[in-house]
Amino acid sequence: MTEQPSQSFTADRVRLRDALDALPAYKPGKPAPAVEGLTSYKISSNENPYPPLPSVQAAVARAAEEFNRYPDMGAAALLAGIAEHCGVESENVAVGTGSVGLLQQLVQITCEPGDEVVHAWRSFEAYPIVIGLAGARSVQVPLDAAARHDLPAMLEAITERTRLVVVCTPNNPTGPSVHTDELRDFLAQVPPEVLVVLDEAYLEFNRDEAAPDALAMVREFANTVVLRTFSKAYGLAGLRVGYAIGTPRVAEALRKAAVPFGVSQLAQDAVLASFEAGDELAERVEHLVAERTRVVEALLEQGWEIPETQANFVWLPLGDRAMEFAALAAEGGLVVRPFDGEGVRVTIGEDEANTRFLDLCARFRGQAT
Template sequence: MSDQPCPVRLRTSLEGVPAYTPGKPAAPIEGVTSYKISSNENPYPPLPSVLDAVTTAAQAINRYPDMGVVMLSQALSDHLGVPVEQIATGTGSVAVLSQLVAITCEPGDEVIYAWRSFEAYPIVIALSGAQSVPVPLDADHRHDLEAMAAAITDRTRLVLVCTPNNPTGPAVREDELRAFIAKVPQDVLVVIDEAYLEFTTQDTVPDALALAAEHPNVAVLRTFSKAYGLAGLRVGYAVAHPTVATALRKAATPFGVTDLAQEAAIASLRAYDELEVRVKELVAERERVVAALREQGWEIPDAQGNFLWFPIGDDAVPFAQACQARGLMVRPFAGDGVRCTIAEPEANDRLIGSAAEWLATRPRP
């Protein structure tokens, strides 16, 4: 059957949809512990209290989950200090992003975002039939918000601001984001994607929830996959004006957020103090690794997530291959650079050593 031609007529727009490239698992090397630092995963296992919540919820997996995700929505409302009607959940922030595009864009409408930024943006936009308007990052690998404002047209329906920016690392400042929002037409939705918010230490990081409270056309996108370490359970959420949040709930996959994910997220919110200790340890590791790499001569951009960025252009793939040969799986973006997750200290040390070895055989960047 696989050898037969398929007569099914598929959407022509699929031809322009780029494929998402996930981080590959670490290849085994005899006598060497391999590490995967290509997917921005949290290296810590779930907290015991979170595992207990998942184990209890698993005893009822013969039942459908709560379609309204009521308990988690209320827990988020309490945790964030926002009305529950402003909360909308989904199966990871990528799913909520897809819902945001679905509720704002007709075919041919435009979505503006910085580039390079989160790899899923152009995929989700293309699948919806909307048009991507990528705006190049500035020389410091940051959002060029002035250029993004200038790119807005009467076809623009959505603007995405990823802060800290994945994969390059820098976060936008409060003052520049406020100035940007003031330039955006009120009927255009601005989404502040804060998947890595918990790892930021920059004192000028925007108060996105305050901005959403002040501006009905601002929404905040967050996830439990990174700092909370629940990547395998797929749960994210948005905070938005009640009209937008209601539309997001309409666009959500029915029963998408499982009870296991809901209970784990609620338990994680309760254990936030314990999780914050882990986040601080990862931030300290990030600062250690960035300092060591800069000492070697690398020009590493400001790193505000749980990862760092090597802006090495055409050397991205060869550098990743050299790391792989040392038992270290990193994430290359061909022609742009390499993103490396901050992981176990041993993995981080392997990265520092791999980077030094690369410099010993290549011109200094």
Template sequence: MPRPLPRPVVAALPAYVPGARPSDDRAHKLSSNENPYPPLGPVQDVIAEAAGRVNRYPEMFADTLVAAIAQRHGVAAENVVASTGSVAVLGHVLQAFCEPGDQVVTAWRSFEAYPILVRLTGAEHVQVPLTSDARHDLAAMAAAVTERTKVLMVCTPNNPTGPVVHHDEMVELLATVPRDVLVVIDEAYVEFVTDPDAAQGGRLLADHANVVLLRTFSKAYGLAGLRVGYAVAHREVAAAVRTAATPFGVNELAQTAALASLDAAEALMDRVRDVVAERERVVAALRRQGWDVPDAQGNFVWLATAEHTTDLASRAAARGLLVRPFAGEGVRVSIGSPEANDAVLALTAEWAPID
């Protein structure tokens, strides 16, 4: 019997695999790079107050929030586009600039949503392998650019492996890549970065009209459940992305919570510093155990467990530790509470480091 069929590209898309969710409150969910802390009390209060307004549409383009974000970045409001998480913003960027036959260059392994978002546009996803120390190979990425390339994406810190791209490396890349190629810098974890040589997105954006920055309130700000992200770009680029964006995409609760979180940024950054301190403690302990851990600059660590990945993730789950396995490659472990991190270290101490 005839039936409606999706576009071939949709039928062939890889499935996005979310982090495992706990079946009870005793498990430690370390699979989704969430902030282990709930929103601050004042942020929870404004969310509760805003719940009484959800019978009304929110601001269509989150204008009040966008103005506050723009002020924080020292740009005009017309340079900022908000949507439902930085994943959705990236989708809008690709929809605005890519079509069938185009190419999008990324490092790989990198964020799992990239190939899905790229292929939905009909563009070809060009994957450039990471270096042996789990970093972007920017020279190889630049060499992969062709006349068909519309977008080159850099994830820094790289999810799931952890290292950042350095500022001088990005300057060199932008001097090499043609100016009509959009360079998207995904900075979802930038608040956790402590490397003094890390790329400074704001400076790169100021100097290059083809740069787009992606940010999110999901990680450092602890609003993953409300889905708020944004892009910062030059006016013409931002206007195109805004045209592709879903009307009223950022809901009322999300807009309200993000604004309150910006107002509470100092207190929230104290929490970020606590997460970073735990990250450094975990990395040091893992290395003492013999693990070769890449430079961790997000709120997670990467263990290259190769063919043992699925088995080790299962063993972790049996102890109430939900981690994110990438079959045949490695395990990403989010930094959680000190108790959760101690449980991870107790388990990794029993695993022979994987060569």
């Protein structure tokens, strides 16, 4: 069928929600810039730099033979696999399109228009977006001087309108993890009708011995739910799948709020294959952690003052020079994630990318001094 030449659309007068005007735009990582004579690297989106494992690719290929069919809407095998992996029951598990999809569902099941969601700032930039879309209010509590969650201040920010509190640990984009004692003290004081979300998107990279056992917290505090993703350590970012663990009532509510058939069969089968390939995945994660250590130690030797990171990225608190640094990185074939006026987040990527990043940091610091 031959398409007609394109024509401009008539201006519409459709009434849209006023809340859209106040929403910040999510800024995804840009493609790696092409630079003559250099291999370019995208180290802006906290992706796993390794390609999918062969066994996972094979599972996805088999599932692709039937993507003319809907996936299992209940994701029964996936729920059972996650439950076994985490030592819980299937009734405690819900799955969604990444942990951010599940966070959106959590806001939907807890918040009426005008209710409040308390979270640290700066933290994951999608938080204000999903909160605002629900008509709720984003209550942003500044990080402390070490770029960590200020849990006492977050506790003080809870009001009668608070329905949800989000704790991102390790925190994106700064990197530190909350600690067991401070988190338990915090949870013990949060009103039991307020749901606390422990967003553990970077759990597998966390080597802080004081980091909490989030599942133990869920068992101890019924108003707690854990979010995790297969996008980062598992390398399944393009398949969009994450999971939540909470009480059966909360998990059931999340399943009710889910977009029907939201998690594809390709994603479901890839996760189960990834569980089978756990040793191989662990090796990759350990290499990334080792590279993170190399990068952090080199930055400290160069004289940078950076927060402790337990994720697969580092944070450079560059303030007003963040965009300048990002531009210089692009000239060198590296795309990083700048936050204008605040800093730059840089993913631990391929070994060569990490080395080039360190060279850039040394040159930039030389200019700054």
